[in-house]
Amino acid sequence: MIPVEAYLDHAASTPARPEVVEAMLPWLAEHPGNPSGAHRLAREARRALDDARDAVAALVGADPGDVVFTSGGTEADNLAVDGVLGARGGVAVCGATEHPAVLDPVRLSGGVVVPTDAGGRIDADALAATLDAVADVRLVSVIAANNETGVVNDVPAVAALVVEHAPDAAVHTDAVQATAWLDLAAATEGAHLVSLTGHKFGGPKGAGALVLRDGATVAPVLRGGGQERERRSGTQNVPAIVGLGVAARLVATDRDAAAARVGALRDRLEAGLLAAVPDARRTVPGGVARTAGVAHVCVPGIESEALLFLLERDGISASAASSCASGAQEPSHVLAAMGVDRDAAVGSLRLSLGHGTTGAEVDHALAAIPAAVARLREHAR
Amino acid sequence: MSAPPVMVAMSGGVDSSVAAALLLEAGREVVGVTLRLWGGESDSGCCAVSDVDDARRVCDALGIEHHVFNLGDDFDRHVVEPYVAAHAAGRTPNPCIECNRHVKFDRLLHRARALGFDRLATGHHARVAVRPDGTRRIARPADPAKDQSYVLHMLGQDQLAGLELPIGDLTKDEVRRRAADLGLRTAAKPDSQDVCFITREHGRGDFLSRRIPLTPGRVVDASGAEVGRVDAVELVTVGQRKGMELAGAAAPRYAVAVDVPAATVTVGPAGDLLVDATPVEGFTWADDPVSGPVLVQASAHGPADEAELVADEVRWAAPHRRVAPGQSVVFYDGDQVLGGATAC
Numbered sequence: 001m002i003p004v005e006a007y008l009d010h011a012a013s014t015p016a017r018p019e020v021v022e023a024m025l026p027w028l029a030e031h032p033g034n035p036s037g038a039h040r041l042a043r044e045a046r047r048a049l050d051d052a053r054d055a056v057a058a059l060v061g062a063d064p065g066d067v068v069f070t071s072g073g074t075e076a077d078n079l080a081v082d083g084v085l086g087a088r089g090g091v092a093v094c095g096a097t098e099h100p101a102v103l104d105p106v107r108l109s110g111g112v113v114v115p116t117d118a119g120g121r122i123d124a125d126a127l128a129a130t131l132d133a134v135a136d137v138r139l140v141s142v143i144a145a146n147n148e149t150g151v152v153n154d155v156p157a158v159a160a161l162v163v164e165h166a167p168d169a170a171v172h173t174d175a176v177q178a179t180a181w182l183d184l185a186a187a188t189e190g191a192h193l194v195s196l197t198g199h200k201f202g203g204p205k206g207a208g209a210l211v212l213r214d215g216a217t218v219a220p221v222l223r224g225g226g227q228e229r230e231r232r233s234g235t236q237n238v239p240a241i242v243g244l245g246v247a248a249r250l251v252a253t254d255r256d257a258a259a260a261r262v263g264a265l266r267d268r269l270e271a272g273l274l275a276a277v278p279d280a281r282r283t284v285p286g287g288v289a290r291t292a293g294v295a296h297v298c299v300p301g302i303e304s305e306a307l308l309f310l311l312e313r314d315g316i317s318a319s320a321a322s323s324c325a326s327g328a329q330e331p332s333h334v335l336a337a338m339g340v341d342r343d344a345a346v347g348s349l350r351l352s353l354g355h356g357t358t359g360a361e362v363d364h365a366l367a368a369i370p371a372a373v374a375r376l377r378e379h380a381r
Numbered sequence: 382m383s384a385p386p387v388m389v390a391m392s393g394g395v396d397s398s399v400a401a402a403l404l405l406e407a408g409r410e411v412v413g414v415t416l417r418l419w420g421g422e423s424d425s426g427c428c429a430v431s432d433v434d435d436a437r438r439v440c441d442a443l444g445i446e447h448h449v450f451n452l453g454d455d456f457d458r459h460v461v462e463p464y465v466a467a468h469a470a471g472r473t474p475n476p477c478i479e480c481n482r483h484v485k486f487d488r489l490l491h492r493a494r495a496l497g498f499d500r501l502a503t504g505h506h507a508r509v510a511v512r513p514d515g516t517r518r519i520a521r522p523a524d525p526a527k528d529q530s531y532v533l534h535m536l537g538q539d540q541l542a543g544l545e546l547p548i549g550d551l552t553k554d555e556v557r558r559r560a561a562d563l564g565l566r567t568a569a570k571p572d573s574q575d576v577c578f579i580t581r582e583h584g585r586g587d588f589l590s591r592r593i594p595l596t597p598g599r600v601v602d603a604s605g606a607e608v609g610r611v612d613a614v615e616l617v618t619v620g621q622r623k624g625m626e627l628a629g630a631a632a633p634r635y636a637v638a639v640d641v642p643a644a645t646v647t648v649g650p651a652g653d654l655l656v657d658a659t660p661v662e663g664f665t666w667a668d669d670p671v672s673g674p675v676l677v678q679a680s681a682h683g684p685a686d687e688a689e690l691v692a693d694e695v696r697w698a699a700p701h702r703r704v705a706p707g708q709s710v711v712f713y714d715g716d717q718v719l720g721g722a723t724a725c
Binding site: 312379380 | 446448450451491492494495496497
């Protein structure tokens with residue numbers, strides 16, 4: 001029997017939607033123009049870029065001039081941290097469950113990492129205390145939805161807290177994992193800088209954006225020809241940015257319906273696993289808000305690496321934690337910050353659903369995963 | 382019945398590349414696995430990131446799945462920590478043997494079975510011989526210069542039943558030729574050297590000095606008279622000649638004993654290195670325990686010498702060079718491995 005395929009790794013990357021691919025193709029095959037040029041072909045490329053800029057601005061609730069296109073989420077996050085510190089000096093602060101694209105530059109710059117609660121959300125009291133204690137905080141970064149667990153931070157509340165305790169600080173949010181599921185304008189309200197990337201919501205890899213609102217400024221990290229209003233040099237990836245723009249329009253249209261449908265599938269998947277796999281437990285405590293796409297469980301007595309091997313042979317693509325971390329020997333820093341003990345984290349499983357996920361894929365996963373866990377437990381010693 | 386699927390441990394070197402290719406040619410279902418064991422620095426050609434890349438690209442070229450297993454915790458616990466502890470005690474450990482014993486042929490073999498692979502293959506130069514009674518032994522390979530039977534001596538019947546060594550019948554030159562014929566990128570890759578977690582750039586002393594205090598010590602002769610100094614007693618191996626600042630004396634002198642608590646290395650002329658017997662401990666057997674006359678090999682590529690195994694002692698037929706405590710001694714019957722133990 002040929003196994004049913006189930007792609008349950010949308011938090012790592014989503015398939016590009018057909019409309020996105022169709023819109024991109026002419027910009028790969030037919031249009032040679034460099035958007036910085038002056039002639040007709042260049043102006044065509046420039047127009048395509050600006051159409052995409054309009055779409056991203058509308059999605060986030062910003063002016064088109066606020067949108068800086070980047071190569072993706074990591075570059076946007078790096079530009080937010082290093083760019084704000086480069087322009088304004090001072091200290092950066094972030095939570096312990098941030099994506100490494102924020103965490104690493106914050107640490108490297110000598111910034112402060114604030115603990116989180118058991119849900120992985122930044123601890124408001126600890127953040128307030130840090131902002132009161134450290135005089136020159138110029139950036140606070142808080143992830144909108146966590147890439148491993150889908151846990152949602154209350155960004156507007158964090159932004160209000162920052163206004164109260166460190167009015168000179170800009171607020172950045174990594175909204176890479178939130179874009180597919182949340183109304184970004186509402187979910188990131190109060191944040192001055194917002195990162196997103198196309199391939200997490202039906203767009204292509206290689207195009208993302210840092211959106212600068214309310215007069216936020218960044219010193220460039222990439223220097224050169226002065227593209228993106230001197231904020232990010234380098235010829236723009238026109239085909240991918242066109243795709244990003246189309247994905248932004250699509251997600252604005254059908255996000256809420258997709259979130260409702262996929263959220264129900266996710267709940268069925270998670271409930272089914274907890275019922276069928278003895279001792280399995282949800283990694284995220286009940287009552288903690290999450291995006292619709294992620295089911296995250298810890299399965300005692302097995303190792304994710306072995307489980308993922310068996311699942312792959314059953315046609316299921318999934319991850320242990322984040323896809324960046326696969327290959328790392330240390331357990332996830334997100335689970336560690338949430339206080340998940342190492343033994344439980346060894347058996348963590350992230351199943352992430354997306355726009356195209358079907359009930360048949362969930363059924364297949366519900367049949368295959370308990371059997372694979374049982375097999376591994378039989379061989380445990 | 383079709384041949385069972387096989388998991389191939391692929392280091393990223395030419396031997397395991399060809400092992401996978403031969404199994405595939407034989408019509409087997411093959412999956413390649415590379416172990417990631419050491420998170421620190423490495424430049425030896427065993428655990429470096431570039432070696433994982435090579436293994437993956439060879440699997441891509443062969444059209445087989447490639448997986449990476451992180452067994453770093455096991456490697457730390459069973460290989461690196463005992464290695465450091467052995468040096469701290471003035472012994473000379475063989476970490477590759479401990480890796481085979483605890484990681485490749487215990488942890489990985491166990492995982493392979495849990496994942497539905499009753500067969501595990503490696504690119505070791507050795508053979509699995511089947512005796513008339515159906516039991517198996519590790520046996521010497523076609524290429525004596527590359528013989529790795531010594532480092533596989535700890536395998537018992539359960540492990541041997543699931544082990545395949547596809548390149549044991551080939552010489553190294555033949556392995557390289559097969560790899561070149563197949564266009565494998567590893568065809569001309571140099572053999573891995575040394576200990577994978579110790580870099581050539583910084584060396585063993587640097588590695589150990591970051592983990593244990595190293596003891597400067599005296600070098601004395603058999604009479605107890607000081608004849609020199611060493612920076613670190615823990616780094617001296619019995620049999621060693623170089624690296625000790627020895628005054629006077631015309632004839633070369635060798636380390637014959639290392640005493641870490643006393644911070645003393647005893648040296649003597651070549652004759653002092655010879656012993657009639659070597660005490661051993663920690664026996665492992667391919668099948669039933671053996672005693673009496675055997676051939677004994679005391680280093681990876683050393684000679685196999687005649688000896689008699691009596692209780693916990695190897696009694697050499699002719700005076701034998703001292704075996705550094707911590708080194709493996711391996712017992713052979715002809716070209717087949719009977720078992721092994723550790724010199725103490």
